[in-house]
Amino acid sequence: xxxxxxxxxxxxxxxxxxxxxxxxxxxxxxxxxxxxxxxxxxxxxxxxxxxxxxxxxxxxxxxxxxxxxxxxxxxxxxxxxxxxxxxxxxxxxxxxxxxxxxxxxxxxxxxxxxxxxxxxxxxxxxxxxxxxxxxxxxxxxxxxxxxxxxxxxxxxxxxxxxxxxxxxxxxxxxxxxxxxxxxxxxxxxxxxxxxxxxxxxxxxxxxxxxxxxxxxxxxxxxxxxxxxxxxxxxxxxxxxxxxxxxxxxxxxxxxxxxxxxxxxxxxxxxxxxxxxxxxxxxxxxxxxxxxxxxxxxxxxxxxxxxxxxxxxxxxxxxxxxxxxxxxxxxxxxxxxxxxxxxxxxxxxxxxxxxxxxxxxxxxxxxxxxxxxxxxxxxxxxxxxxxxxxxxxxxxxxxxxxxxxxxxxxxxxxxxxxxxxxxxxxxxxxxxxxxxxxxxxxxxxxxxxxxxxxxxxxxxxxxxxxxxxxxxxxxxxxxxxxxxxxxxxxxxxxxxxxxxxxxxxxxxxxxxxxxxxxxxxxxxxxxxxxxxxxxxxxxxxxxxxxxxxxxxxxxxxxxxxxxxxxxxxxxxxxxxxxxxxxxxxxxxxxxxxxxxxxxxxxxxxxxxxxxxxxxxxxxxxxxxxxxxxxxxxxxxxx
Amino acid sequence: xxxxxxxxxxxxxxxxxxxxxxxxxxxxxxxxxxxxxxxxxxxxxxxxxxxxxxxxxxxxxxxxxxxxxxxxxxxxxxxxxxxxxxxxxxxxxxxxxxxxxxxxxxxxxxxxxxxxxxxxxxxxxxxxxxxxxxxxxxxxxxxxxxxxxxxxxxxxxxxxxxxxxxxxxxxxxxxxxxxxxxxxxxxxxxxxxxxxxxxxxxxxxxxxxxxxxxxxxxxxxxxxxxxxxxxxxxxxxxxxxxxxxxxxxxxxxxxxxxxxxxxxxxxxxxxxxxxxxxxxxxxxxxxxxxxxxxxxxxxxxxxxxxxxxxxxxxxx
Numbered sequence: 001x002x003x004x005x006x007x008x009x010x011x012x013x014x015x016x017x018x019x020x021x022x023x024x025x026x027x028x029x030x031x032x033x034x035x036x037x038x039x040x041x042x043x044x045x046x047x048x049x050x051x052x053x054x055x056x057x058x059x060x061x062x063x064x065x066x067x068x069x070x071x072x073x074x075x076x077x078x079x080x081x082x083x084x085x086x087x088x089x090x091x092x093x094x095x096x097x098x099x100x101x102x103x104x105x106x107x108x109x110x111x112x113x114x115x116x117x118x119x120x121x122x123x124x125x126x127x128x129x130x131x132x133x134x135x136x137x138x139x140x141x142x143x144x145x146x147x148x149x150x151x152x153x154x155x156x157x158x159x160x161x162x163x164x165x166x167x168x169x170x171x172x173x174x175x176x177x178x179x180x181x182x183x184x185x186x187x188x189x190x191x192x193x194x195x196x197x198x199x200x201x202x203x204x205x206x207x208x209x210x211x212x213x214x215x216x217x218x219x220x221x222x223x224x225x226x227x228x229x230x231x232x233x234x235x236x237x238x239x240x241x242x243x244x245x246x247x248x249x250x251x252x253x254x255x256x257x258x259x260x261x262x263x264x265x266x267x268x269x270x271x272x273x274x275x276x277x278x279x280x281x282x283x284x285x286x287x288x289x290x291x292x293x294x295x296x297x298x299x300x301x302x303x304x305x306x307x308x309x310x311x312x313x314x315x316x317x318x319x320x321x322x323x324x325x326x327x328x329x330x331x332x333x334x335x336x337x338x339x340x341x342x343x344x345x346x347x348x349x350x351x352x353x354x355x356x357x358x359x360x361x362x363x364x365x366x367x368x369x370x371x372x373x374x375x376x377x378x379x380x381x382x383x384x385x386x387x388x389x390x391x392x393x394x395x396x397x398x399x400x401x402x403x404x405x406x407x408x409x410x411x412x413x414x415x416x417x418x419x420x421x422x423x424x425x426x427x428x429x430x431x432x433x434x435x436x437x438x439x440x441x442x443x444x445x446x447x448x449x450x451x452x453x454x455x456x457x458x459x460x461x462x463x464x465x466x467x468x469x470x471x472x473x474x475x476x477x478x479x480x481x482x483x484x485x486x487x488x489x490x491x492x493x494x495x496x497x498x499x500x501x502x503x504x505x506x507x508x509x510x511x512x513x514x515x516x517x518x519x520x521x522x523x524x525x526x527x528x529x530x531x532x533x534x535x536x537x538x539x540x541x542x543x544x545x546x547x548x549x550x551x552x553x554x555x556x557x558x559x560x561x562x563x564x565x566x567x568x569x570x571x572x573x574x575x576x577x578x579x580x581x582x583x584x585x586x587x588x589x590x591x592x593x594x595x596x597x598x599x600x601x602x603x604x605x606x607x608x609x610x611x612x613x614x615x616x617x618x619x620x621x622x623x624x625x626x627x628x629x630x631x632x633x634x635x636x637x
Numbered sequence: 638x639x640x641x642x643x644x645x646x647x648x649x650x651x652x653x654x655x656x657x658x659x660x661x662x663x664x665x666x667x668x669x670x671x672x673x674x675x676x677x678x679x680x681x682x683x684x685x686x687x688x689x690x691x692x693x694x695x696x697x698x699x700x701x702x703x704x705x706x707x708x709x710x711x712x713x714x715x716x717x718x719x720x721x722x723x724x725x726x727x728x729x730x731x732x733x734x735x736x737x738x739x740x741x742x743x744x745x746x747x748x749x750x751x752x753x754x755x756x757x758x759x760x761x762x763x764x765x766x767x768x769x770x771x772x773x774x775x776x777x778x779x780x781x782x783x784x785x786x787x788x789x790x791x792x793x794x795x796x797x798x799x800x801x802x803x804x805x806x807x808x809x810x811x812x813x814x815x816x817x818x819x820x821x822x823x824x825x826x827x828x829x830x831x832x833x834x835x836x837x838x839x840x841x842x843x844x845x846x847x848x849x850x851x852x853x854x855x856x857x858x859x860x861x862x863x864x865x866x867x868x869x870x871x872x873x874x875x876x877x878x879x880x881x882x883x884x885x886x887x888x889x890x891x892x893x894x895x896x897x898x899x900x901x902x903x904x905x906x907x908x909x910x911x912x913x914x915x916x917x918x919x920x921x922x923x924x925x926x927x928x929x930x931x932x933x934x935x936x937x938x939x940x941x942x943x944x945x946x947x948x949x950x951x952x953x
Contacts, residue, residue: 263732286943287940288934288935299727302723302725302728303731306697306726306729307728312732460736461713461733461736463692465713466691468707468715469713469716470716471717472716
């Protein structure tokens, strides 16, 4: 069996044990488990990923998720599951193609094959109950699928999952995932005690009986693999000396919110943001926190704003369509200078778009979405660890600058699971209550410091601070502005705050040499894939570096200076842009990637872009091809 | 709304007596003859009578003529966006149940663009007073049909006359699960207006008050007959609702209505023969959202301890 290891140059090491089992030792491998929705492939993948992380492997998991809860069975469009990429070192992205695939039927396997998600030479384990199914159509579909899969070098092994699982459970649909987990545990030599603990955690809301059955299925799969599979894969573990946490990005947002002293999460269900509220729903009450599920997206913003106005630390979570609905309220918070943190877990757009898939297309809407001049802060988390820490930073900025801070995440971070350094919690992160001591005579609700635009807010209940906050143009007293100069001045004061924040930011670090032929610029969840691609390109001798932007509004300082040290600068993003070679496209009318648009406007550097909206995270191998194609021809810089 | 003030939070606050002038904000800029003026006066009277500390009182409004209200009261005010006063007020009360929160909306604000919030705020039953100043028209944007505009009434958007029967806000509010206080009054009956505000303020829960109101510029004729002819009015009275005996010599149609009786309330709300003012429904036993969701606060150290405990479950 040959399995490519795209992330490393070292060839996999193969040997045979005494009993004839082939053992492949390598530093990185990718696994997929796919099934119909409701068959539990995701749970299997999550447990496998968590166990691998606990054993000391680097891990990145991605959900493969259809838009519906239970789409028709045995349909390629309904494929549901998980990809887990594990390595000896840290894993920062989902990789290119999978090396091992367990499929509960041949149709979902076909879906992955057609998406070019399976590596030639991959080990495929597929449920074989369909081969001899009583329904003639099913049997025909099996035959057709096998023909389609033939000739790609896959090492396909049929597994009697149904038959095996029925020895433990009455309904095999509810057991194959743990059987598959057993197979994977044998193939990758996972620690079974850890796996049992993880099963107990995953089914903590279910009965002891459910746990027992699942463990039986695990053992059954493990034993079956030992008896029937002749290949094992060894990814050396390197347990971290530091304490690590394993969770997905939405969980990290939830825990980050608690660590940041947030007290109210107002939300309305929307994919893929909602699971932040699921996590909070389980724990927030222990801290005195409230998850308020509002009647709609607008009310969620309104409740958060009302709470923040009265001194509570409040935030709201949403995704693109919800952000659009909140727009007017965000304008009010910016205009009346009410601190508010908004988390936008991006999905594909516009409109309902791709609800369960990753995209980075809310960037310009989050910065410029409000009518009128509405300066506020936009920052993007690039890793799951940053999902946690962004909440602390966002609260601090929102309160210091009395403004709205939008934290961008996306479906890739939301559902991706990765270990990260356990944060050492800090009392200062939780912040303090706003000052509610009596307001000294003469102090005004918008006593803007002329230089910085900063002012102290008055909280209801605070003696002497009575005023009527308004979304109308207003002066320092919060009186409605009837004189023309007032609006110019108050606009300047709100804008000034961004310049002050900008003056406190550090220039971004260049990954690789700080000058060269090509600079790839990214933002958000693409960081791992871009950096892996850049590393592979440098190993080929290319002069390429990358840079990841975290603050989008205001933009981080020093970008122009950095860009000028490279012969070519381009962004790589998951949003739509015209390809330069498309019909009618000229340099003048080309609609570019959203970050490229922003960088061009701010630096006057001719920043190019390469973007795709395939509804999946970018693959490092694809970015590598983009780098190769975009290296400037001719001599070195 | 309860009269509990949270004196423990501000023990140094001196005790002083407030008069109506202490609640005087900016000079009201409504048109002469606008019903909003008498609503403002009745409200300032109530604030003085109940001795509400201005810093402990918040008026929240949306957008429209009536939503300028907070500017004209010397207290904390929140003049937000069109239709969205109720979510903001809910947010305030979730954090500060000790504050006295009054929401002032117009008919477009409450029953049109903010209709979803009206329904849900009624169901949340957060302890606050919600006034809907109903002049049956969009005034600030210059005479467009609103949901409460009478059928056939001409406006700039429906010059041939309103096409639909007017929405009945009392009936609608009574239809919402967990409604706890539903009343109607009229701005040209100051004593009744005051008595209704007082009952609404003292009610523990979401007190919805529809105030019938003349717009002298656009809808001056709608209530003209009712203002001139007290026989068109029927007062609903009960010790558990309101009683305004001083008005009996003028308004002789007095109907004793027990506001605990929802069936009778709905029947009365549906009738169109007379304008009924008074408390249609009141039930203080209904759950209040901010109390249901109330949780004890923790110190930062406690929170860090609990958070570490929760993070342990995700530790490697």
